[in-house]
Amino acid sequence: MATSGSVPTTPLLKDELDIVIPTIRNLDFLEMWRPFFQPYHLIIVQDGDPTRTIHVPEGFDYELYNRNDINRILGPKASCISFKDSACRCFGYMVSKKKYIYTIDDDCFVAKDPSGKQINALEQHIKNLLCPSTPFFFNTLYDPYREGADFVRGYPFSLREGAKTAISHGLWMNIPDYDAPTQMVKPLERNTRYVDAVMTIPKGTLFPMCGMNLAFDRELIGPAMYFGLMGDGQPIGRYDDMWAGWCMKVICDHLGLGVKTGLPYIWHSKASNPFVNLKKEYKGIFWQEEIIPFFQASTLSKEHDTVQKCYNELAKQVKENLGKLDPYFVKLADAMVTWIEAWDELNPTASASTATAATNGPAKK
């Protein structure tokens, strides 16, 4: 594995990875990322007013979709894609043709490591995805495949090949990803601790997946990365990535795929308004107390041997078990099914022709 050094002449996975960015404001943040992102193809998902023009900095190769494009491409199925919420980003996952996705928020910038060097977050995510995970047994020296580390004494040898990595979950310096109550209680807290580790989240353990700095193997887990119904017309917000993360983890555990968390860090610059956040999260604060036990208890069987089958089964269970909590979950379960239908339509299996590939939005370079 290459040591972290200068940006390689041919960036890893240059033609195999898309960077998906939801935005409602602007893409100025891309300037700082240019040295690391420019070789890659971008998929911009423009939220909010479709008549507004989002300017993409010169020199980037991209496709851009606004709400009109989403409606045109998906037709009635567009109902599963959120509006006025960054959850709409998952449309970008669906239309991508690449094996890997990296998604980042437009208020996330390049961080520095403790030596003062700029962190190439994308490069680290790629390293994480390309090397195995170890979900079945905890390694006390964290990622055993990292340079200078290994499996420790007592780690079963038969488990040292690891499992394929589906997700690489990065973290954030500066403004931490706190919920509204915590933001209100600790408005001054900043994350200044650089934890130099990548680790696998063990099988059977759920976690709060943040979509701000996230990469995944679209071929392994893409259909499970639906970010739910949030924003306009919905009773909840700021649970999009959480929802995707819980579904994804249950499915990864079932299919024997790995989920990593830790490095890389990005610099999160913008603290969202805690009052606005509280309104969005309010119902979620209560609902998550039921949602978590639901996911912890959810089981999938041998017949659920693809991500889509797992996901459809989960949708059924959501309707059955969470539907009584609130009608929202019935709507969400239906949207989950719609998402899979849309995914399969836009991503037919290899034997089908490419004629059904989505037409790109008008603003394509």
Place this chain on the structure above:
Amino acid sequence: MSVPITPALKDELDIVIPTIRNLDFLEMWRPFFQQYHLIIVQDGDPTKTINVPEGFDYELYNRNDINRILGPKASCISFKDSACRCFGYMVSKKKYIYTIDDDCFVAKDPTGKDINALEQHIKNLLCPSTPNFFNTLYDPYREGADFVRGYPFSMREGIKTAVSHGLWLNIPDYDAPTQMVKPRERNSRYVDAVMTIPKGTLFPMCGMNLAFDRELIGPAMYFGLMGDGQPIGRYDDMWAGWCVKVICDHLGLGVKTGLPYIWHSKASNPFVNLRKEYKGIFWQEEIIPFFQAVVLPKDCTTVQKCYLYLSEQVKEKLGPIDPYFTKLADAMVTWIDAWDQINSTGTGAKLPNGAANGKA
């Protein structure tokens, strides 16, 4: 942070050190350890005199003492293996134990400051664990951190911490094959995190730099039958760790790993290690699934009950692999008998100290 005038838990924690060589390493630890009571477990030749540096308050037990105190039950305590340290856990009267190897020294953090490992372990033990849901910012109770968005509020009280598992800079704790393949590898990565090992997940527990709440989990900290007359070695702490984790998961107790680091100075001989570990390399392939699958019944509500149930399961399920496991299962029962005897309530059962009980 300077050493406080009254160190935390000064009268509530014993430091247990197994040794067969000498205790020179204690000099470096003096600023951090001197205020605490030491329990030295002298392995090997009991006629050898182990010199304890001046100024430490300690009790010392050699093999003769162990035999005298436990009688026939002494059979459960290993000989010629640092596994004998668990005798120290048994005879301690304190709430907390810190155990450390005699080739472990004070490490420095990235700023160059000496790490007070004991202080960090105490912090870890005194604050809750979070085994039921993973926090992506690691220990939420640490200064400058908290639970992240999406972490259920009902789980933010956390649960009691039973074990604090520290790590090692310099010589990493590798098995023999890895040592042979990578003889020059040194752990130079300081990972500034403490985290809870999630419920349902096993891990390799290393006894080099380990602290635990003896009242919460002590009886499960049996380090097995190793060394002289045994077919296996270097699986003592591993065995204890797997038993401990299964029981902690069952009883709702937390296990933390990460900080503090110590500096591990001595690389053991990989050829010797391979001989010791050889059978274990194959056996652990069966042992791990055993521990992953074991389910403790609801009526196992104490550590002892859990442990005795485990010993039955070991005999039943692992006995067929090798007669060693039958012996080990019996030793597990003997250990609990001895533990309960030595730690029976009522002051009459106070243990006579080893011959070399000293205080400066």
